[in-house]
Amino acid sequence: MADLKATASQIRRDIVRMVHGSQSGHPGGSLGCADYFTALYFKVLKHDPNFHMDGINEDVFFLSNGHISPVFYSALARSGYFNIKELATFRKINSRLQGHPTTHEHLPGVRVASGSLGQGMSVAIGAALSKKLNNDKNIVYSLHGDGELDEGQNWEAIMFAAAKKVDNLISTVDWNGQQIDGTTKSVMDLADIHMKFASFGWITIEMNGNDMDDVVATLDKAKGLLGQGKPVGIMMHTIMGKGVDFMENDHHWHGIAPNDEQLKKALAQLPETLGDY
DSSP: OOOHHHHHHHHHHHHHHHHHHOOOOOHHHHHTTTHHHHIIIIIIIISSOOTTOOOOOOEEEEEEGGGHHHHHHHHHTTTTOGGGGGGGGGTTTOOOOSSOOOOTTTTTHHHHHHOOOHHHHHHHHHHHHHHHHHHHOOOEEEEEETGGGGSHHHHHHHHHHHHHHOOEEEEEEEEEEEEEEHHHHHHHOOOOOHHHHHHHEEEEEOOOOOOOOHHHHHHHHHHTTEEESSEEEEEEEETTTOOOTTTTOOOGGSSSOOOHHHHHHHHHHHHOOOOOO
């Protein structure tokens, strides 16, 4: 796990540097999900950096809460999809690394544009059903924000996945309790989303998304729960801004960039382990 933890630290450095460099972006949720992306792309996911859009005979991943693109881009670059130096172009004019992932830029690893929230579950279900039709035994993974669940399309899709026995799908919700305008409880109280997914017919488990050991173990456990006629949902508890003390649990860091002094403070808390871009 030491290598995974070191990689997660470097990904967090990438995140704050990318957002600072463009003075635009979403560092809070990206930092909170760094351990999940590290575990997924460097341990769990059966994937090929020699990217093929159809994803046949490999696991595929869909990022629904596309605003946390910094962590996605860093994980893709660090796992070999494109040169890490390209991270310096984040949100710049003519860059492939737009604020929300897009497909028309032909960025390896990105299979769906996810600028509009609430749509990723439907896309992931479609991909999972396609794998079933093609007798492809690989897994579809997706990630969603808890604030994103305010969008009603999610719940139609969640109901559909259970009704149609989409049991090759593992969907994770980043349950950090924060969204752009405040806490999820104050904006639109979601109550117990674990129980909600279960009541819709999903197999549901929880994990500490900022404990690498638990992330890897829970993702492995989730794989073992597939094939039973139900999709699997992971309720992932994270801390927004994890790793940078002045950003942690503060919804204001959902979508603002650190200034020069804040960047310096953030980087001092995040060891450089793989080399900065």
